[in-house]
Amino acid sequence: MTVLIIGAPKEEHSAFIHHKITERGKQAVYFDTRHFPAATLINMHLGPQASPPGEIIQPNQPPLALDSIEAVYWRYHMGLQLPQLPTPFLMEMAHREIESALGSLFRNLSCRWVNSPQAVALHAYKAHQLSLMHQAGIRVPQTLISNDPQAVLAFYEAHHGQVIYKPVRGGAHAGRLTPDVLTPEKLADLSNAPSQFQELIEGVDIRVYAVKEELFAGEIRSRTLDFRDDPAAPIVPIALPDNVARDCRKIMDLLGLVYTGIDVRRTPAGEYVFLEANPCPMFMHFEQQANYPISDRLVDLLIHG
Numbered sequence: 001m002t003v004l005i006i007g008a009p010k011e012e013h014s015a016f017i018h019h020k021i022t023e024r025g026k027q028a029v030y031f032d033t034r035h036f037p038a039a040t041l042i043n044m045h046l047g048p049q050a051s052p053p054g055e056i057i058q059p060n061q062p063p064l065a066l067d068s069i070e071a072v073y074w075r076y077h078m079g080l081q082l083p084q085l086p087t088p089f090l091m092e093m094a095h096r097e098i099e100s101a102l103g104s105l106f107r108n109l110s111c112r113w114v115n116s117p118q119a120v121a122l123h124a125y126k127a128h129q130l131s132l133m134h135q136a137g138i139r140v141p142q143t144l145i146s147n148d149p150q151a152v153l154a155f156y157e158a159h160h161g162q163v164i165y166k167p168v169r170g171g172a173h174a175g176r177l178t179p180d181v182l183t184p185e186k187l188a189d190l191s192n193a194p195s196q197f198q199e200l201i202e203g204v205d206i207r208v209y210a211v212k213e214e215l216f217a218g219e220i221r222s223r224t225l226d227f228r229d230d231p232a233a234p235i236v237p238i239a240l241p242d243n244v245a246r247d248c249r250k251i252m253d254l255l256g257l258v259y260t261g262i263d264v265r266r267t268p269a270g271e272y273v274f275l276e277a278n279p280c281p282m283f284m285h286f287e288q289q290a291n292y293p294i295s296d297r298l299v300d301l302l303i304h305g
Contacts, residue, residue, distance in 0.1 A: 007075035147194035149187035
């Protein structure tokens with residue numbers, strides 16, 4: 001069998017899982033999206049005579065038949081290196097064709113996905129993710145997505161100044177919304193791009209890794225608003241209440257996930273508030289600090305399903 005890893009050797013989590021798979025005597029192959037179409041070749045045969053279905057040919061590697069891929073680990077889409085073409089229009093057309101070909105290739109692979117292209121794509125729409133969770137009866141923060149300065153000011157007042165802000169899609173850490181951020185000059189930046197505003201949930205950060213039915217939870221005892229700003233924060237393994245564990249599994253079903261990292265805050269009153277579910281989370285630091293077998297379970301899932 002072959003496990004295809006969407007990532008690259010220089011991405012440490014991709015490399016870590018690659019090593020663990022090969023340690024078990026199985027084949028693992030990286031797929032670095034930056035090399036397509038300039039260096040990596042893709043052949044997809046479709047229709048009634050499409051046998052075999054195609055292959056991926058990467059530099060300095062033997063061809064990889066599509067029907068030999070039994071599992072895919074989507075760790076990190078490394079991005080695209082677009083060709084330098086004479087006009088912006090041609091650049092945009094090339095970008096569309098590359099994305100369409102890659103998206104079709106991924107969706108045509110009939111194998112185990114950890115996680116599927118659809119589940120990974122949903123994570124780009126975090127506001128929709130939160131809406132699905134809320135509709136399912138899961139407690140999420142009061143949230144505003146907006147580029148309207150007046151709506152932001154009203155949200156800030158409604159929550160008595162206890163508000164954070166962060167990107168709609170992610171990729172940067174959360175900050176506290178304070179009067180110096182609410183000046184007309186800074187609010188005018190919303191005309192360039194909307195932002196996400198949430199009620200500030202006081203309490204303890206909890207990260208839950210879920211691999212199929214198995215949950216690994218830990219308190220991240222950080223002294224900062226965003227625990228990612230405190231890499232030395234202790235991580236303490238905990239057991240989740242039954243109702244919180246059920247909500248974690250409900251989130252996986254809602255979002256089509258077989259593996260995820262779920263961020264939760266437990267308030268001083270003992271309420272659990274769910275912030276997001278990441279379909280391709282980093283895990284190495286958490287695994288080392290909490291002494292959980294997350295990567296072993298992930299490899300089990302890729303190899304055995």
